[in-house]
Every structure is written in structure tokens, then in C-alpha cells.
Amino acid sequence: MDMELFPWYQPIVETASGRIAGYEALARTRNQQGEVVSAGAYFSDPTIEPDERINADRHVRYQALSALKEIPGDSFISINLSPEWLQYVAEAGELPTLAMLEELQVDPSRVMIEITELSGDLDLICQAVSLYREAGFRIAIDDFGADFSQLDRVALLLPDVVKLDMKLLRDGLDNPRNASMIQVLGEMASRLGAKVLCEGVETEEAYFLALTCNAYYMQGFLFSEARSHALPSDHFNRQSTLLRDSYRDMALDSSTRSxxxxxxxxxxxxxxxxxxxxxxxxxxxxxxxxxxxxxxxxxxxxxxxxxxxxxxxxxxxxxxxxxxxxxxxxxxxxxxxxxxxxxxxxxxxxxxxxxxxxxxxxxxxxxxxxxxxxxxxxxxxxxxxxxxxxxxxxxxxxxxxxxxxxx
Incomplete structure (x- = not known):
């Protein structure tokens, strides 16, 4: 692997308290100008052998899990798993991530496994999820609502967290029908027993819409882009309080008017x-x-x-x-x-x-x-x-x- 790969961390903010509940670890690299950019293209490049991508993913994941020692003990790290990695886990019947945590002496409950693709072999996905859950990991489903044919799979996997599709949130700001759809998805996820995480929250309007979607967590540029290091847990407390107060005042005014x-x-x-x-x-x-x-x-x-x-x-x-x-x-x-x-x-x-x-x-x-x-x-x-x-x-x-x- 010639490319330099490393994780940066985007805060995940708990809606009710404003505290940083966790971080999503995102793979980064440097371009020719030395600027830090997303490494997503590397992991989706079909010209790179799967084994090489898996090894690179493991390399970044180890660095991300090492950061757990530097953030408060009640915070978690969310890491993305590709379909290739899920297939490897299911077929091998072992969890290299768990071995990493044992080496680092970190509790698996502080790690959320974020499944980014549900269109693969359902039996293999269920096997992999069962292994992670039995080991104590949290399970999240990414991009919920992006493909309605996957709803039955989400219900079957019973994730701890469901991340609403970022595009739906953005579209909901422009179209009442889309807003209705994402609100129903948020309610559906809650009824399945999952905490709702709205990502892509970039504006106050997006934050307010996310609140109507039962958002337990928020993630997006309104709070912070991905960073190289962790922040104090209460870093966004005041901002969150002001946002909730603003929403409450507008909601009360709307209710009175209604x-x-x-x-x-x-x-x-x-x-x-x-x-x-x-x-x-x-x-x-x-x-x-x-x-x-x-x-x-x-x-x-x-x-x-x-x-x-x-x-x-x-x-x-x-x-x-x-x-x-x-x-x-x-x-x-x-x-x-x-x-x-x-x-x-x-x-x-x-x-x-x-x-x-x-x-x-x-x-x-x-x-x-x-x-x-x-x-x-x-x-x-x-x-x-x-x-x-x-x-x-x-x-x-x-x-x-x-x-x-x-x-």
C-alpha cells in the first residue's frame, strides 16, 4: 500500500444533552498538494485487489480504535464496514476488530459497526452481525431509506442505531413530500427499537427537520466537519441548547398559530x-x-x-x-x-x-x-x-x- 491512509473523526452529537456521544472514523489521505481529502475513492476502486483494500481498511481501523484511549470513556467510535469485509467476517467466523480491541484493551461496547451496504448475501450479513453483536459491539445501519427494498433487512437485523439517508434530509428541506417521507422513516426506525442518527445536518433548518424525525443523534457540518482529534465532550453544549431553544420557541409559536x-x-x-x-x-x-x-x-x-x-x-x-x-x-x-x-x-x-x-x-x-x-x-x-x-x-x-x- 503506497498511499498514506489515516482516520479523521466527525463528532456525533446527542440531541437531548448536546454532548459528543461518539465519532465516526472516516478514512483520509493527502492529495498532491498535501491537503487532507477523503480516501473513499480508494476503497471503491475496482482496479485495486480486494485483499489490498481489506488490508488498508484494517490499517485505518486500527488507528481509529487506538484513538478510543484519548476520548472520554462514555464515547464511542463508529467504523464503516464494506460488503467485502462482512463477507470475510462471516466466512472466516472470526473478528479481527475484536483482536485489535483486546490488544488495545478497549471495551467492544465503545465501538459501533456501521454497515454501509445491505444488498449482499443476507445470510452472510446476518452471520457477521450476529458475531459482532455477541462480542458486544453496537450495530448501525447506514443510509436508511436510500433503498426501500432493504426495509425488511433492517427489521431483521434489529440495529442499535439507524442513520437516515443524508440525501433524504436535504431533499426534505425543499419538498414537503420528502419531509413527510423522512419523518415516517424516522418514526419507523424508532418503532424498530433503534436510535435515529441524522447525518448531513449542515444548517439550522436541517437540524429542525431532524428533530421532527426523532433524531437521537446529529452529525454534520452544523457542528463540525471531520477532525484529526477529539474535542471535549461538552464542546457543543451551548450551541445545542440555543438550537433546541430556537426550535421550541418556533414550535410554540406555530402551535399557538395553529x-x-x-x-x-x-x-x-x-x-x-x-x-x-x-x-x-x-x-x-x-x-x-x-x-x-x-x-x-x-x-x-x-x-x-x-x-x-x-x-x-x-x-x-x-x-x-x-x-x-x-x-x-x-x-x-x-x-x-x-x-x-x-x-x-x-x-x-x-x-x-x-x-x-x-x-x-x-x-x-x-x-x-x-x-x-x-x-x-x-x-x-x-x-x-x-x-x-x-x-x-x-x-x-x-x-x-x-x-x-x-x-
Whole structure:
């Protein structure tokens, strides 16, 4: 191996405390100008023999593990393992990394094995992961969400940490749909029992989005690029406190604004309910002459108490009502907002909102509201979420329901 290879370390910050929980060891080399640059191209170069790449990987890993003696005892080192190395471990049935730790007298629980590729032989991956886990290592899955065909493998491996794909985080800043997707992935990882690590956190906006993804750890240039040495554990404490305070203040302001808007919408829906009550609920004959559509209303419709839609959709198209009978007879009883309303002890006083979702017809973030009309009928209305509760802090977190008192 003619190339000089060595590790640098990027801090991994614990969200709740701000302390440096660990470091990801990243292979580095020097270019012709003597500048420190990534050595990633070397390890992915198909012209270099696999054995040479494995030996180089082992060389860098030994240096990285040696650094554990220089960082606080409650911090860990995360090291990346290629598919070639996993295959070697599984076939050989031994752990050279464990031998390194024994030589260095370091506890394996301070090392996180970061699996960077799941598309290989599943049996070999499981064998390798089992060996590492039995030896006391932590297990992480990198780039979660980059390939949805790998979700079953993640569930099978039960990692301690899941790193959300950096590209998804960046895309989520530009597109609410992408934000919704990464939030769902974060929730999914948490439900699998894994701590979520968001990497590629470069801006405050990315940090705030990562918080909505259940991020237990953060990693990225907002805190630090990779360094040649470790930092004091509390180095980012103040920065983290200021970031959390800023998020909390914006979230509280957003929540207050959302509650005001929700009350405004509820007054409008109660008015519609009273108009329907006055005219009588007869499917297809609701008198809308004195109820003009507003900007937030996409459509409304009526169900019976079993959840069956008994009216057409009354759809707001360019400020005028249009009737769409296609959904008549659909059953919405399984929707969380319908169940939440029907389970309420004070059903006559409750207005239930769904979590925001992307309306497939309007192509925008929306919410559904459910309100009792009378003993036999339920009013459902699809609303533009930006008018009620749809922003960075409430965007796309599943389909759970929430309710407010309308009386």
C-alpha cells in the first residue's frame, strides 16, 4: 500500500444533552498538494485487489480504535464496514476488530459497526452481525431509506442505531413530500427499537427537520466537519441548547398559530353543520346557496355513524361547489380521525383533525376534520393544511388524530 491512509473523526452529537456521544472514523489521505481529502475513492476502486483494500481498511481501523484511549470513556467510535469485509467476517467466523480491541484493551461496547451496504448475501450479513453483536459491539445501519427494498433487512437485523439517508434530509428541506417521507422513516426506525442518527445536518433548518424525525443523534457540518482529534465532550453544549431553544420557541409559536386557525376553521364548520341541520340531511340535496367555499376548504361530505359515505363529495373548484358522486358508499370508519371522534365521551363538542397528509387530488398538504351533525350523521371536511396545522413542526407524522372543543 503506497498511499498514506489515516482516520479523521466527525463528532456525533446527542440531541437531548448536546454532548459528543461518539465519532465516526472516516478514512483520509493527502492529495498532491498535501491537503487532507477523503480516501473513499480508494476503497471503491475496482482496479485495486480486494485483499489490498481489506488490508488498508484494517490499517485505518486500527488507528481509529487506538484513538478510543484519548476520548472520554462514555464515547464511542463508529467504523464503516464494506460488503467485502462482512463477507470475510462471516466466512472466516472470526473478528479481527475484536483482536485489535483486546490488544488495545478497549471495551467492544465503545465501538459501533456501521454497515454501509445491505444488498449482499443476507445470510452472510446476518452471520457477521450476529458475531459482532455477541462480542458486544453496537450495530448501525447506514443510509436508511436510500433503498426501500432493504426495509425488511433492517427489521431483521434489529440495529442499535439507524442513520437516515443524508440525501433524504436535504431533499426534505425543499419538498414537503420528502419531509413527510423522512419523518415516517424516522418514526419507523424508532418503532424498530433503534436510535435515529441524522447525518448531513449542515444548517439550522436541517437540524429542525431532524428533530421532527426523532433524531437521537446529529452529525454534520452544523457542528463540525471531520477532525484529526477529539474535542471535549461538552464542546457543543451551548450551541445545542440555543438550537433546541430556537426550535421550541418556533414550535410554540406555530402551535399557538395553529390553534387559532383551528378555532377559526371550527367556527366555519360548525356554521356549515348548523345549515345542514336546518335544511335536513338528505343525501344529495344540501342547500349550499348561502355557504360559499373558502380558501381552506377542498371538499366536504357526510357519513353515517358506521362510516359509510351517504352523500356525494361537495368539492370546492375555483370558488364554486361541484358535486362528485363517485365516492358515495365508501367506508371511512377505519380512519383514525373517525375512530377518535366516535370514541369521544363528549362527541357532540368535539372536532377531530387528522395529521397532515398529501391530498392525491389537490396535490397539496391537507387535513381531514370530523364533526358530529346529529345522532345519525358525521360531517367530514378535507382542508388545506397550511390553513390549520401544516408546517415544519406538524408535517406528515403519520395519520394520528387530534381534537379540539368546538363549544
Amino acid at each position: 390553534q387559532w386557525l383551528a378555532q377559526k376553521v371550527s367556527a366555519e364548520l360548525v356554521g356549515l353543520r348548523e345549515q345542514i341541520r336546518a335544511k335536513g340531511v338528505v343525501a344529495g340535496t344540501i342547500d349550499l346557496e348561502h355557504y360559499l367555499p373558502t380558501g381552506q376548504m377542498l371538499r366536504f361530505y357526510i357519513c353515517d355513524r358506521t362510516g359509510t359515505q351517504i352523500s356525494p363529495n361537495y368539492e370546492n373548484r375555483s370558488g364554486a361547489w361541484k358535486i362528485n358522486r363517485e365516492p358515495e358508499g365508501c367506508d371511512w370508519s377505519w380512519r383514525p380521525y373517525f375512530i377518535e371522534l366516535m370514541a369521544s365521551d363528549d362527541i357532540e363538542q368535539r372536532l377531530v383533525f387528522s395529521e397532515p397528509y398529501h391530498d392525491i387530488y389537490a396535490g397539496e398538504l391537507s387535513q381531514t376534520a370530523a364533526l358530529l351533525i346529529d345522532e345519525s350523521h358525521i360531517l367530514l371536511a378535507d382542508l388545506r393544511s397550511g390553513q390549520v396545522d401544516g408546517d415544519l413542526f406538524h408535517n406528515g407524522r403519520g395519520m394520528r388524530a387530534r381534537s379540539i372543543d368546538v363549544l
